Amino acid sequence: MTAQEEQTAPDGWRVFHATGRAPDAAVELPEPPPWRRFGGAPLQPAPPDDPQAALRRLGPGEVTPQLGSEEIDTVNAALLLRRPLLITGPPGVGKSTLAYVIARELGLGRVLEWNIVSRTTLRDGLYTHDAMGRAQAIAAWQAGLRDAAAPGADGAARAADAEADPQDSLKGRQLPPLLGDFITLGPLGTALLPYDRPRVLLVDELDKSDIDLPNDLLHVLENGSYDVPELVRDAADTARVHTSDPGVRAELRQGRVECREFPVVVITSNGEREFPAAFRRRCLPLELSVPTREQLLAMVKRHLGERPQGTEDLVDLFLQRVQAGGTHSLDQLLNAVQITTMGGFQADGNGRKLVEMLLRDLAKGR
Known part of the structure; x- marks a missing residue:
């Protein structure tokens, strides 16, 4: 089928077909609607892949067709409108698996998982700050400075070296701990980094959360951005922080994170409670039933x-x-x-x- 024929086919608008088959080339999403465009910077490198996690969830080859035509249309609408997908259904029916199907079929890399419990807060999903670790690192750094300044034979030798070669002395001086070393972005916070293509975020079992969490999510889901107050107050303009991708760090400017492509957000619920209308308005609903x-x-x-x-x-x-x-x-x-x-x-x-x-x-x- 040619590109023109595909456009005029009844389902030619779809980018997702629920096959779970990895693409030969990157699948490009159409431009988002004007009210869902964001301008985050600096652009982050492409995320890593995690084929083993996908293999455990999906098995090898194409997935078993579980979605009907209407369900596939709903997923595509969420993708094209850049809106979260709220999936309900009995436990164990394959709700969370859909996030991996989307990631594999569209070639969007590693799925970011945010598993919700009753104590989960919005900040848990956005970032954590290891304040204790930072305090200990600062104390160790200050102790090192005191040792370096202590009088004695070693101190006299260091002073003589510094006088002979000031630049060499600066190179050997211990730098203070950087704030970014103690900031780690959570799954939601990492998904909102400015990537060239959207990340896939699985928010698993949101109905188990505290009653306030869905309302707390409203601002982030609408604006695609958030601030890290500790970095906003820091004197440095930029900071390199840890992310939820193992071994990967990201550069933040002035403590602010804003996406460039809104992530593919898959939210699952076992139907244990109703969500506020304001939250449901921002999501597209999809109900899964037991497979045949x-x-x-x-x-x-x-x-x-x-x-x-x-x-x-x-x-x-x-x-x-x-x-x-x-x-x-x-x-x-x-x-x-x-x-x-x-x-x-x-x-x-x-x-x-x-x-x-x-x-x-x-x-x-x-």
Whole structure:
């Protein structure tokens, strides 16, 4: 299909097709709407990739089709409008996996994960400041200066060296600790750095958060920017800080972070509570349901590389329990297939009890 034919096709506007297949070349998103354009600087290098994390989540090759046409349209709308995607559905249905599907299919690099608990605050997602570590580093630096200035034979020798070669003395002088060395950007803070292409941020289980966190997110999700107050007050104009990407640092100017491309934000919720209307207005909703029998069989084959004998019976048992109103995860099914299809496993007696345990109703607490 030519580029012109693709544009006129019914789904030619889509950039995401839910295949999970890595692209041969970078997939470029269309220009954002005028109200979602940002001008962050300086431009950061392209993020690292993490193929092993994607392999654990998705398995090799293309993913099993789980999204219908309407769901794929919703994902594309979120991508093109630069709006967060709020995904709801039962636990273990594959909500967080969608972030990895998007990242792999669009070639957007490593997924940044922000796992929410009841104590999580907005600042946890933006950045942390190791104030204690900085205080200890400053104390050690000041102690080093006192030792260098102490009288004695060594001090006299250093003074003589400094008089002979002042430049050499400056090179050997210990510099004070830099504030940026003690700042680490969180997953949300890293995702909002000015990259040439959007990062993928997974905000997992937001419904477990404190009641204020969704409202606290409103400003950041709307403006695509935030300040690091400690750096704003610092005398230096620029600072190099740590990020959530292992071993990667970023340069900030005047303590401010603003994205250039708004990140692909995938927010998951198990539906344990309702979110404020102001928060929901900024997100596009997507509800996922339990996969069909054919989809489950395909998922097993994709993760295990084959469809072992007995898989169909386990899939049927899994679906019966889900349809009976229980809470079950796709991980349970994969674990059951992996264990029970190993050579020598006996499906009766104690083996049957093991299957019952692996496919237990998670809502019952045992």
